[in-house]
Each structure stands twice: as C-alpha cells, then as structure tokens.
C-alpha cells in the first residue's frame with residue numbers, strides 16, 4: 207500500500223517523566239495492568255513495558271471492545287495468551303467486563319495471596335499499577351472498578367495527572383499513573399493509529415493526509431464499511447485523496463463547481479469513526 211508521507215513530531219517531556227515515575231514505583235506493586243485500545247493493541251502498547259514491568263505479573267486489558275471488531279479482539283486475546291499474559295476484555299464506558307477485574311487480579315496473584323496468608327498478613331491489599339497511553343480509558347476504567355468517582359476522567363489527550371492510590375473494596379489498591387507514551391516514536395504508522403483513535407491530537411498531523419491514509423486502510427480491511435457509510439465503490443487504483451473525494455462527492459461537500467472539500471471529508475471520516483458510526487473496526491491485527 208502506498209501511504210502518503212507525513213511529518214510527525216511528538217516528543218513531550220512529560221512522557222519521559224511518567225516513565226521515570228513507573229521505574230520509581232514498580233517496587234511498590236504486586237502486579238502491572240496495561241490498558242490497551244482493542245482497536246490498536248500494538249500501537250497503544252508501550253514497547254518498553256517488558257523492561258518497565260520488571261518481571262511483575264501482568265494483566266492486559268483490551269478496552270473499547272465495543273468499538274473493536276470481535277474477530278480482531280479474539281485474535282489479540284489468543285496472541286497475548288500465547289505470551290503467557292492474562293487478558294481481560296472491557297468496555298469501560300458501559301462497564302462491561304469490569305467486574306471480572308478483581309477476580310482476575312486475585313487469580314494472577316494467587317501465589318502472593320497464599321504467601322501473605324502463610325505469613326499471617328491477612329487483609330494486606332494487593333497493589334496493582336495501572337498503565338496506559340493517554341485517553342485509552344484509564345480514568346473511566348478505574349472509576350468503574352471503584353464504583354464511584356475515584357479518578358478524574360479527562361478528554362484531553364496528553365494531559366497528565368499526578369500519582370495516586372485508589373483503594374478498591376476487598377483488598378485491592380490501584381496505582382494510577384499518568385498516561386505514558388513513547389519517549390519518542392518514529393513510525394508514521396504508530397502516529398497515525400494514535401491520532402485516528404484520539405490518543406494524540408490529530409492537529410499535530412496533517413488531517414487531510416491522515417484521512418487519506420485512513421481511507422486506504424479501510425479500503426484494504428473494511429471496504430464494506432466505506433460502501434455502507436459513504437455509498438461509493440472504493441476504486442482499487444485510487445489514492446487516498448481520491449477516495450476522500452469520492453466520499454465527499456456522495457456527501458455533497460462541494461466547494462466550487464466540480465471541486466470537493468476533502469478536508470471536510472477527512473474530518474467527517476475521523477469524527478464518524480470516533481463515534482463508532484463506521485461499525486466496529488479493528489485497525490491492527492497480530493502477525494501483520
């Protein structure tokens with residue numbers, strides 16, 4: 207696929223700070239829970255996690271399963287399970303799957319619990335560090351697990367919060383960390399995935415090009431979504447801008463005689479994907 211080239215610059219210092227905070231606090235926890243976006247489990251994962259987790263037992267949460275293709279989620283579950291990781295599928299917004307979190311942590315840490323009990327440390331809480339890129343749903347998830355407004359949910363990608371412990375009923379403490387991203391990432395694809403799913407602000411990228419490349423991905427993996435939502439037959443020879451134009455034509459986004467507003471179409475496409483109007487689409491599959 208010939209994707210259009212783009213410049214991506216995203217090197218915020220607070221991401222490095224967050225990484226340092228994880229290194230400093232990892233000793234305090236019994237387990238690490240990574241929250242991933244089920245639509246982009248590869249791009250939403252910190253590639254340093256193996257090192258940062260320092261050998262602690264790990265639970266992977268595939269969140270936003272309400273927006274992901276069930277086939278994709280099943281494939282990722284298999285992929286992570288094969289690596290010996292415990293998996294939980296959630297939709298933190300509605301709360302689906304969240305009630306399985308505490309039992310999953312206890313199962314993951316059964317040895318630790320037995321050890322505490324043998325030492326007579328009954329009631330010692332299990333401590334879990336919660337990690338995830340900005341906007342993946344950490345606050346929403348923690349609020350749902352805690353059953354009250356424990357963490358402050360924010361909708362601004364890149365906004366960091368300080369470290370805080372949140373006590374959950376029945377012996378479970380969560381350590382909420384600011385979202386971490388890469389200290390730097392230089393793959394255009396990762397940048398695009400993060401922008402499409404709102405982990406980074408799309409305005410750090412060129413929206414038209416982002417929309418054009420997204421069109422190419424949709425034509426490849428989910429052409430029916432284009433046919434159904436935008437009522438056009440994606441030409442296999444067209445470039446991404448031409449696909450945007452074809453959709454803009456159908457929408458009647460005319461700027462002048464015979465000229466269509468592809469920027470408006472790019473914004474519409476990204477907005478409608480965000481709102482789930484294109485259906486449940488997973489953008490990355492294992493072993494690609």
Ligand code: G4P
Pocket residue numbers: 269270271272273296297298299300338339340341342343344345346347358359360361385404
């Ligand atoms: P963060 O702490 O990791 O930064 O994320 P936060 O919980 O603030 O969630 C970011 C947005 O994602 C929130 O929406 C939240 O409702 C939504 N969200 C979290 N989990 C899920 C999920 O499983 N499914 C869906 N569909 N949405 C989820 P928001 O602030 O209202 O913005 P918007 O993205 O909904 O527009």
